[in-house]
Amino acid sequence: MSKPVYGKNAVQSRNVEKISSYIWALVIGFIVFLVWTPFQVGLFNGQQIDFEKPIYMSSLLSSLLLLLWIGLYFTKFRLEGQRDALAVTSLLLPATYALSLIGAASHYMAMNLLFVQSMYVAIFIIALYLLQQKQLNVVIQNAILAIAYFIVGFGLLNWLGSWKFAGGLVGWFSNTVRGDKYLDAVMTDSNGLRLTSIFQYANTYAAFLMAFLFVAVYALVRSKKWYGMLTHSFMLVPIIVSLLLTLSRGGLVMLPVVFILLLLFLKPAQQILWIIHLAISGLAALLVTNPLTTLGTELNTAYTSSAALKAWAYLIGASAVVAVLGWLIQRYIAPWLYGKLGSSESRKFTGMWIPLGSVVAVAIVAFLLIGTGLKSVLPDNIETRLENINFKQHSVLERFTFYKDAMKVVKDYPILGSGGGGWASLYEEYQNNPYISRQVHNFFLQYLIEVGIVGFIVFMGFIGYIFYKYIRAYLKRDKDEFNNGFFFYIIALSILVHSLLDFNMSYAFMGILVFIGLAGMGAVMDNKPFRQSWNKTGIRMGYMAVLTIGTVFLLFLSISYIGSSNAALKGKNLVSVSTSYEEIKTPLVKALDARPYHPEAALYLSTLDMQVFKQTQDEQYLAEASNVLTRALKDEPYNKNLLAQLASYYDLKGQPDMALAVYSDNAYKFNWDITWYESLINRAQTLAAAANEQKDEAKKQEYLAAGLDAYKHVLDGIEHLKTLPPEQLQGRPFSVTPTMALNAGRLQLLAGDDEAAAAALKMGFNDQYSDVINSASLWDTNWYSLLITRTYDLAQQAYTQKNDADKTLHLEIGQIAYRQIYTDLHAKNIPPAITLNAGKIQVMSAQEQPPALQTAISTLKSGLSEDYSDPTNREIARWYLAALAKSGSDQDQVVYGKLIAADPAEADRVNEIVSTSFKNLQ
Structure with missing residues (x-):
């Protein structure tokens, strides 16, 4: 291949330059990669096994393409002008992501983004040199247009009901088609x-x-x-x-x-x-x-x-x-x-x-469409969207909030950033209100968060230089020789401008288009030549050597991660179909060998070990679960699921104080997660009550402080949310829940503040419980009996109405209330009515939580007396025997005999309970 020509005769020289078959092979591979990528790599900020492999496959393919480019250009590359310098300086982009690993909030996501950035640079370097040849430039332009037109047609096929046909077109190579339908x-x-x-x-x-x-x-x-x-x-x-x-x-x-x-x-x-x-x-x-x-x-x-x-x-x-x-x-x-x-x-x-x-x-036109009746010619949904374009619209206010919160992250991670995916890991700590947005909705701010000021300056300098050089040369043109470059300028400018408002660049295909656009602009920009001293063999070969070593390293790392991802996915799939511990464990261990910080693999393996420990009580399984979680949390300290799993480990270990510490020490990371604070307050109340029984005043005060501080945080948050503009959506629910109210009230009681305890109940319960929470006598046995009875009745009502959310809520209230009265009465002298309704609640809970059935059996058995002439005792016996029958346990012949002796018709009543109240139990 002849030496590249720059300057005013470049276009003419490229027109006649002979293109080798090897270059055509690279072009074909490049185009195939462009066809494959949009249907494989989507949004890449999640922590999901199912969607990580396409990232590593894309990295692998782009590395292979770059190695082919290196093979073709190794001896031909010259550092002759500013265009060639772009190829060299582009390596700084993934380098800044590598540096951000030092303080990454999530090593897993930071590594994924490092792969993505490396892929962008590989595509940029290849495109920068291919697009300098007009024939190839035209081929690549036409290929990009064809892909774009196909994507438009693909979308309309789905819109107009032909989703099965559309899915069939891409299902043979896309991982996003489920049941013949593109998700x-x-x-x-x-x-x-x-x-x-x-x-x-x-x-x-x-x-x-x-x-x-x-x-x-x-x-x-x-x-x-x-x-x-x-x-x-x-x-x-x-x-x-x-x-x-x-x-x-x-x-x-x-x-x-x-x-x-x-x-x-x-x-x-x-x-x-x-x-x-x-x-x-x-x-x-x-x-x-x-x-x-x-x-x-x-x-x-x-x-x-x-x-x-x-x-x-x-x-x-x-x-x-x-x-x-x-x-x-x-x-x-x-x-x-x-x-x-x-x-x-x-x-x-x-x-x-x-x-x-x-x-x-x-x-x-904007005035006519937004401010007049002309918009009525549009469909209703589009008309509504146009009407909502204003600075007080909730999505605008929410974006302003994202941007303010983003700057809080930048303040704490200013120099090297918080690593790839930093916002997704950290936003719950810095957010102003409980929104859910794992994206900043501004690409440039998100980039600043991820790589800090150093990386941001490198990136803005890189793209700013390309735009400056391209525009400067374009404005000086005397012929239309920059037509090809303008094609790519349109793509890069359009996507980057829109990315001021959204997270388009979090889609790998959009990022690839932008970097191809930058390469297309760079390929035709004004190319000022360097001094001959810049073109020394050592410098040229040094660059190509660094590029080769880095590409080969990335290639093998991609292969390793693909193997790890396959193993993790296999382990995940086996969890739901296999009962063999070793069969499930083997792929998960293999996945963690390459990436011990992998969140999902660590979660699956630790869960497996903890389940086996429950069955065998063998401490080695619990020790392995601890090792897996501790190692993963070293690199994933903000992973909520891993932290909750660590707390469960301490529960199994018999260290509930350590489990509380996990929730308390990490609460600041999840300021607006009401379920986190609900669990924290529940645990604090349980431990404070136990310490009170043991007369351990120091521990009692410690647990009271932990629970009441968390409760105050919730109350302060509720007051803060009242200051939001009325047009801005709050986000996730954040309020005193009934279960939190019960636990916070008990904490206030233990602290000696009866008035605050009553106020907590009023904060958390709705009108369905108004007579209960306004009772003259709170917290005594009769009050708990009334509360537990009410929760069961309301849960039954919600079950009949198929309102699963309300059913679950009422069941949770009933179970917490039962645990509290159980503690108060030291598991003795609990009224039969409380035991009966608590057992029924536990039976209903077993529909979602099967282990609750065994708990129900124990609860009901504990409430039995010898008086089978008592209707309540007979009902307890009925439910107890029905639960045994449903669980597959041996029948309690003694209780069965006494019940039938009291009334032979009870046998049919037991069977009726099994066929009605237990019909949905697995």
Whole structure:
């Protein structure tokens, strides 16, 4: 291959440069990678075994491609100009992510993001050199356009009910197809159905559509062939319709912003052509969006061929009309415009008037659509979204909150950052209110959090330099030799601008598109040559050696992680189907050998060991669970599931004080997780009551302080939430729950504050318990009996109404109340009515928690007396015998005999309980 040519003759030289078969092999591999990636690697901030392997596979494939590039360019690479320096400095991007591992909040997620960043750089380096050759540049552009158009069509297939066909197209290589259906290609939220295509998130799909809407217009205006004109103009309507169907407010807001920014780079004739094509296709799309919205909603509920054919007729008909009009405009109007405006293009500021006019036009259209009745021409769901575009809208207020909270993280992790996935790990510690958002909704802030000021400066310097050099050269152009670069400029600019409002770059495919866009700009930017001293063999070979060693290391690391991921997934799948300890354990141990910090694998293995310990009481299993959890938490200190598992380990170990310490010491990490504080207060109350019984005043005060401090934190949080703007959503529920009220009230009682104890009950219970909590005598045996009876009655009512959430809540209240009275009475002299209802509650709880059935058997047995003439005692015996029968245990013949002797009809009553109250027990 000949030496690359730079300078003013570069384009001409690249036109005639012979391309070897090896280069074509690299190009084909590059394009295959682009086809494979969008259907494999989605959002990569989670901690899920099911979705991690595509990251490592992508890293492996990109490493192989980069090794092929190294093989082709090892002896040809020259550090001759600023373009070559980009390839060198790009290595700093993954280097900053590697540095952030030092203080990473989650080593697991930080490593995943290191793989992703390395993949981006590999793609950037390869694209930077491939795109310098015009023939390859055109091939890659066409490939990207074809992929984009396929994604648009794929989304519309799902919207119009052909999800099975769409799933079949990609199911043979995509891991996101379940039951022949691509997951969430059409999502549902409070706004109704929203189109997401491959992204499973409507706002990111809107960013993608915005970028390729402008790319399609650019390709149409640039095209010289009739079939190119027809193809690109045909796709304008599907793209705009898809954009509207995302219901993305951010997309609608950023669309005119990016449009005006792009107009500034076009000549007046091109500006007019862009406006004409977008106006025609936009009008056609608006005309068919209403019926397509209605038909799409129907087809996603129940598919009918007539509705589908009608929908496709609307879409294809409108697209065909726009395609013909687009061809006519380019064939006849475009040459006339170029002829009329050609002389004015050389004048200064001639390209500014239309963009300035567009600002006014956009403002007028926005006013008409938002402030007048014109928006009624749109579908109801789109009209509603437009009405909600304002600075007091909840999603805007929430984003401002995210950004403020993000800066709190930056303040604590300023230099090297908190590692990849830092926000997802840390946001619960810093959040202002209990929202759920594992993304900052601003790519640049999230990047700053992850790599700190050092990494952020490197990244902004890198992309800023590329944009500066490209724009500077573009504005100086005297010919259209930068057309290819503008294609990539549109992609990079559109996605990055939209990423100011959302987390598009948390999707690997979007990140790949941006880095290809940067490479495309870099390939044609003004390339100032370096001094000859920069091009010494040692420097050149040193760079290629570093790149080779790093790529080979990443390649083998990817292979290791793929093996670990396969093993972890195998272990996860075996948990639900196998009863063999060794069979399940083997793959989990293998997974943890490579990555001892893997959260899910550590959780599964520790759970397995703890289950076996319960069965065998062999301490070695408990010791292994401890080792696994301790090692994982060393690198994953913010993982809530692992911390809760550690507390369970201490429970099994007989160290409830250590379990409380886990909750208390880590409470600051989960400031707005009401379930965490609920568990903390429950544990503190149990230990405080035990210490009180043992007359251990020091321990009692210690546990009282832990529980009451946590309760105060909850009360303070509730008061803080009252200060939120009325338009801003609170997020997750955060209030004094009934079970928390019971435990907090008991803590107040132990602290000697009866008034605060009563106030706690009133904070936590609703009107269904009003007579109970307003009773003249609180906390005595009769009060507990009334409370437990009420919880059982309400749980039965919720069960009949199939309200599982309410049923679970009432059962929890009943069980905590029983534990408290059980402690008060020292397990003696508990009234039979309390025992009976507590046993029934435990039976109902066994529907979700099977071990509760054995607890119910013990509770009911403890309440039996010898007086079988007593109706309550006979009912206890009935439930006790029914529970034994359901559990498969041997029948208690003594109790059965006494019950039948008292009343022979009791045998049928026992069977009736088994067939009714126990029918849902597994």
